[in-house]
Amino acid sequence: MIVSKRIAAVAAAVGLAVTGLAGTAAAAPAASTDLRLIAFNDFHGNLQPPAGSSGRVVLSNGTTVDAGGAAYLATHIAQLRGQVKNSLVLSGGDNIGASPLTSALFHDEPTIDFLNQVGVSASVIGNHELDEGYQELLRMQFGGCHPTDGCQFEKPFRGAKFPFVASNITFDNGLPAALPVTIKFVDNVPVAIIGVTLHDLPSVVTPEAIKGLKFGDEVQALNKTSRLLDLAGIRTQVVLMHQGDSTEGGGPDDCRTLPGPARDIATRASASIDVFLTGHSHQQYNCVVTDPAGNPRPLIQGASFGRLLSVVDLKINKRTGDVDRSATVAHNEVVTRTVTPDPTVQALVDKAVTLSGPIANRQVGTITADLTRTASPAGETPLGDVIADAQLAGTQGNQAVIAMTNPGGIRTDLVYATSPAGEGNGVVTYGEAFAVQPFSNIMQTITLTGAQLKNTLEQQWQASGTKFLQISSSLHYSWSQSATQGNRVSNITVNGTPVDPAGAYRVSVNNFLAAGGDGFAELKNGTNLAGGPVDLDAFTAYLTAHPNLAPPASDRVTVLP
Incomplete structure (x- = not known):
């Protein structure tokens, strides 16, 4: 392979890599x-x-x-x-x-x-x-x-x-x-x-x-x-x-x-x-x-x-x-699974499965049905509800009254059917929980005013699309399909009590959200930050403490015309 001087010069200028793909020269090109x-x-x-x-x-x-x-x-x-x-x-x-x-x-x-x-x-x-x-x-x-x-x-x-x-x-x-x-x-x-x-x-x-x-x-x-x-x-x-x-x-x-x-x-x-x-x-x-x-x-x-x-x-x-x-x-x-799996790659996968098995296959809880990321018309998901509840439970020492998590941090469904490891239907393993919450984000509890909480919920509607925060059972609110940007959210309550715009509320989120991630810039204005557990640890602890966990009702968020 001969690289022209012109290509070589530009390659040096931009720092690009130049490699070859084998191709045989034909008698009559x-x-x-x-x-x-x-x-x-x-x-x-x-x-x-x-x-x-x-x-x-x-x-x-x-x-x-x-x-x-x-x-x-x-x-x-x-x-x-x-x-x-x-x-x-x-x-x-x-x-x-x-x-x-x-x-x-x-x-x-x-x-x-x-x-x-x-x-x-x-x-x-x-x-x-x-x-x-x-x-x-x-x-x-x-x-x-x-x-x-x-x-x-x-x-x-x-x-x-x-x-x-x-x-x-x-x-x-x-x-x-x-x-x-x-x-x-x-x-x-x-x-x-x-x-x-x-x-x-x-x-x-x-x-x-x-x-x-x-x-x-x-x-x-x-x-x-x-x-x-x-x-x-x-x-x-x-x-x-x-x-x-x-x-x-x-x-x-x-x-x-x-x-x-x-x-x-x-x-x-x-x-x-x-x-x-x-x-x-x-x-x-x-x-x-x-x-x-x-x-x-x-x-x-x-x-x-x-x-x-x-x-x-x-x-x-x-x-x-x-x-x-x-x-x-x-x-x-x-990429169907009806073909013969590649044996070399399968050997690599088997090695990883075997080495991770003692940790991955440890039971951490049981569920009665799939906990999915399928959203209701209001934006709630069964798995998101459970994770938010787990994060609230895991930060009680910080006097948290609300927990909210970003949907992008929930990576897969938690399914009822047994995995190939054979742990049994309904059994949740550490590996399955890890697949749901793999980032090892740190929980942080901050103080928001009621007005700041509303602003945070309003920031779910963004130019790049809607990002519905998943919320704990202590928080309820409504949002309007026809309202203008910044005016969609109403009827916010915490533990059944209407939110006071001037009131102070301890809110738990992961460190990614606390830094304004996913466009939730209002959360950066939170005060009195206190650290909490890793989100995965909060999730597995909650699963262990609530055996035979069922999908919760999707009643935390209400959609209005």
Whole structure:
């Protein structure tokens, strides 16, 4: 492989990585070459097949199919790669973080090993890649033992064989904090994989984890990188973007996206970009958008947890390096569990399950039915209610009268059916509870006035969408569907007594929310902060103290016209 001086010069300028993808020279070279992109997003360490709704894909007709699991994902990737000469496996970020115990107990090292095994060529940096801070992300990239826990899964941990890329992350001094792009060669044609993460990442990560980092505008970063690639003569440009849209339902290949940040970025960014592979929102869609020059390009996302693979087939002119957009074909493939699981990956998963088993399989409680994240029309969920009640119980020593938690911190359903470990129906294990609350956030109790409490509840309606806080049984309120922003919430009571705007109320939230996370800036104004238990510890203690726990009634929030 010969890299032109022009490409080498631009590579040095932007600090990108240049590697090759094997392609044999034919006696009579074809005018074009085919490239298949195989991507997944928001894997979150789900090495085992995820349970409940997290392990199902909704099809266009409303039926569901069980999907996901690393060994099945590996088989589907191998099958897709076997159908074409050239392929690249890519990740849309959040490979790690918010992971089940099987991966998280070992600081997600098993997940990085899995990504190496399936041949991932590049991954964008998602917000959860930074959950444990920038230095831990560097360890994921380059390897080495954890500074506190040492090497427990591998000795030593060797790190990712692929680059993490993000064109819009810099240090405070403006210098790049990550590779903006990596270059792969396909039959001697350069293909650029540009990374970009969400500009609003600071709103979904604790401030301490991203201290010293800045997150720039997505379109500006993409355009800057794309221009440099244009100067280098690199015409095939693919974006891995950790930002996504919400949808109005539909199957894996439907396009029912609501107006959102991913579509906005994909329609405004450089016309030289050929594909947008997205993530972050855990949605499934397969769309075509129009670039600033009026040409089509795919915008696609594959749900989460390894349930779907986003497949984009490109035809590239070997002389010019340009993609024939009219020949691009994209689809989302369901990672069914009817295929033979990949034995090498299965061995890795089995190792992680075995090593984590003594902790993961310990019983912490029992339930009488599924506790799900399925929301009522008012925004309440059975599992959210239970977790908020648990957090209130766990902070009674702080004189808490209310607890509230963010829905994004509740990662999966708590299901009644036994897991593959065979603990029995209704038994909740520590591993299952950990999968629900994996962040190890610290509970904090603050004092809010009644007016500040109302302002906090009003902040559930945001420009990016509605984020309903899950609340303890001590708090009740109504909200109006027709009211204007800032005036939706009424009839707030605490333990049956109307809230006094000037009164003082002890409110328990996790440290992420207390720092204003998820857009709840009013919580930063709380006073008299007192620390509490880890949210997971509060949850498991509550489950232990309430055997045969049933789903609570959804009566804490009332919807008005």
